Amino acid sequence: MDFAYLPSPSTGVLHLGPVPLRAYAFCIILGVFVAVWLGNRRWVARGGEQGVIADVTLWAVPFGIAGGRLYHVITSPDAYFGERGEPIRALYVWEGGLGIWGAIALGGVGAWIGCRRHRIPFPAYADAVAPGIALAQAIGRWGNWFNQELYGRPTTLPWGLEIDRAHRPPALPDVATYHPTFLYESLWDIGVAVLVLWAAHRFALDHGRTFALYVAAYTVGRFWTEYLRIDESHAFLGLRLNGWTSVVVFAGAVACLVVSARRHPGRDDVPRLLKGEGGSERADEPAPDVAVAVPVKTGAGDER
Structure with a gap:
C-alpha cells in the first residue's frame, strides 16, 4: 500500500437518521469555541468581565458568516448566476464558500454592535480575540480537507493531497495529488496565533494594534497559499x-499599527476604559496580559 500522499476523507457528512452532520460545520463551530475561550481568558486577565466576549461574539458570528458568504458569492458569481449556475445554492453555506475578508469585515460590524450594547471599547475587544481568530481559522481550514476543495497545484511531494476524481479540476482528471494548501494555511495560522500572543505579552500592543498585527501576519501567509491555489478565481495583472x-x-494593517502607536502609546487601562474614564498606562510598565501556550501539531473551512 502506497502511503506517499495525504489521503482525503471519503465523505464530509455523517447522517444521524435523516439529519446530516457536516464536518465542515463542526470545524467552524469548534473554531468559534476556541476563539471565544482564548479571547475570554485574555479579556478577564486584563480586568474585563467574565462572559462579555461570548456575548459580543453572538453578534459577530452571524454577521461574519453572512459577510463571508457574500464575499464568496460576489467573487465567484458564475457558480450561482452563470449559465449553469443555481442561484439558490448561494444560500448553501454548509457546502463551503466563506470568504475570510467578508467574514472579518461584516463580522467586525456585528462585533461593533455587540460592543456598543455592552458598552465596551471595540479596539480592546478586537485585541482580546485576535489570536483566537487565528486559531479559529486554523481549525476551520480542515473543513476544506473534508470537502476536498481549495487545494493547490499538482505535486509529487510526499505530503501531496490525494483528491478523488470527482473533485479534481476538469482539465486534470488523471492527476491525483495536489498541494494541501488547507494544511499550509492551518499551520501558518497557528504560527500567527503564537506570534500575536508573544508580541501582545512582550510589547504595548493595545488600542487595536494586536488585531492589526494578526491581520498583517495572516495576509503574508495567505498571499503565499493563494499563489499555489488553482481553483477558479478572478485575476488582475496576473494575480x-x-x-x-x-x-x-x-x-x-501596517498603517494602522503605525498610526495607533503614535496616537495611543502605552497600554490601555481596561478597567478604567470600562468605567468610561479613558486613559492608558505607560509603555514601560509590565504588561498584564496572558500568554497561552499553543501546541503546534503537524497531523490531523471554507475560507476563500
Missing part, C-alpha cells in the same frame, strides 16, 4: 483577486 486583497489589507 488572483484574493492575492491583491492580501496586499491591500497588509498595507492597511
